[in-house]
Amino acid sequence: MSSDQVYTFQFISKDTSLSVHILFTSVIDIQQAKIEKLEVVAVGKSENIESVQLSVSTHKDIVKVCQKLKYEGKQLKNLTNRLIELFQTNGKSDDFMEQLIHYFNGKDNDKIKYILNQVISQAAGNSKPDIQFFYTIVERSKLNEESQKDIFEDSSLEEKNEDTSSQPASFETKKPVETLEQFIPSGARVIPMKYVLSPVSGIQVNTLKPGDRIMIQLLKSDSSSQSIIEAMKLETPEGQIRPLPGTVVASKNNGVENETVIQIGSDVFGKIYEEENSIKVRPYSGEKPILIGEKSSGSKSKTKMSETSEDSGLMITILIALGVLGISMTAIFSFLF
Template identity: 30%
Template sequence: MGDSANYYSLKVAIRDEGTMTYVMFAALLDPIEVKTVKYEGVASGTPHSLLPVRSTFQDYCNRTQRVIYKGDQLKNITKSLQEVLKSSFSSESTLTEILHYIDHNMVDRLEFIVSQIHTKIAGKSNPLIEIHYEIIGKGDVQKTTVDEDEIARKEAASQNIVPSSSSFVIPIDKQLIQFRFQLSPVNGTPLTDLKPGDTVYIRPLPGDPITDGIISSLDLKNEDGMIKQIPAKIVNISSSKNISEVVIKINEQVYGKIIEEENSVKIKTFDAQAGAVPVLTSVASATESSKSGGIHKKDPGDVSHIMPFIWILGLLAIGMFAIFFFI
């Protein structure tokens, strides 16, 4: 049997707001030989990296490589994704199943397979999954609709006008985490209106040792794998027309820095159910209090200085008892 004249182009975009993980992958499938011609995939911590699922297969490949080249990927999750994709798209039984679902437009079954892949790489959650597939000829495999070079030039130009944050330098003995702002399109505060001292909500992005350690020490991962939002203080913010660079502080030991490319976003600064925003003071206070149940055990040595008074009171009591007895 010869190769098919046409391929299936399968593209997937996953938006997991709970874990702040954004995944995209594409596969080129040969329905006649039941084999995978090529696949690409990447996970990042920003939704800006995702392409619409109706982009071309080559668009997905180019964007994947560019995200990796820029270092914007979540390395551990991307590595897991590529391992799972290799296993899935190398399995004849899995490919036969996928091709069957495509042939019969069974999108719900495809979504189930994709959700299983996402659970393996990012944990159990409730992500938004978008899937698009189409038939393309061999001559259309390298067709593109997105000019990545032009996007790169625009990004380079915009980076040149990002204001310097040299007025604030994060101390070298502090831990620096990766994070994303918790957005609130309706009740949030515009990024450009925020100032140092304001409290905002953020979600740490898992994927590097320091951030993973903070997530673990502050017990920020729910049983379903979602990362909890936590409050942070803005300590420095520098904005231009289109971009803001923000430095936040979770506590005295943990800082974070981010370049937000959309100044129009609204950041969550208040939780109506929680009332006033609590402020974490230190990693130690957040962990040790939970271990001890909030109970402070006193050192037995603390009462040693009152022992002489106890002896004196005892002698007085004995003397008074003797006086009353003989009277």
């Protein structure tokens, strides 16, 4: 298969019981088995997305709908952010992507729905959504093409304004919400993390800039993050995760919302979303985390030194006592004989 060919994969998930409705689109590099690009939005009302026809929509069509819903303030921010985080993480997971592409090739639609439901449930709780999806192989050169057909089943939804042609241009040019995926190299691991806060002397999150060094804490949310925590020996015997320094790669403010990409290793990245720009994060001041093993080793060393000192003192006391006893016995024998 040509390296110029990619999968475009999009789905609509509707869970009326939870009032959670999701629109998703992605571009998948078939050779690398990685998600190159993705856009997703979660909304509370199904009418915002249910009329989208996936079979006639290009990747760019769905991206524009997602951005429009975000611009209009119709998205469920926390859920949208969580979904972006999960799909980015899974999109760089060899196991997940090889499995997904295998199901694509075998047209195993039930298995595709199953793994999508697993990711959605991680973000939205115990969800049992109705999932519709569409995937196809396209030439990479056609990714920026838009459908010549109306991607909505009912065109009246788009014709409320007489000048409909100006509507796409308005949100296309403003682009109020942009992901920072381009700052995360292909093949890098993306793991969940959070800021270490410092309300008094910290750096306000909306002033973060590339190159800033701040303290973050990794989160144990999946096997990938758990393996990194174990490799870096960040977990204490009590189960707490020690903070570590990270470098800000990129940061963007969208109104009151902040999105920051942070790097902690050559191929380990994280993305943190924060809806309060007023919070302050702890800067890295050069301190070196003290490992528990080092503390216990030092403690053992001190204990051994103390024990040695006590043993030496006891030996001296015994020798003095024996010396005094010897002198006394000599004096007694001299007096008697």
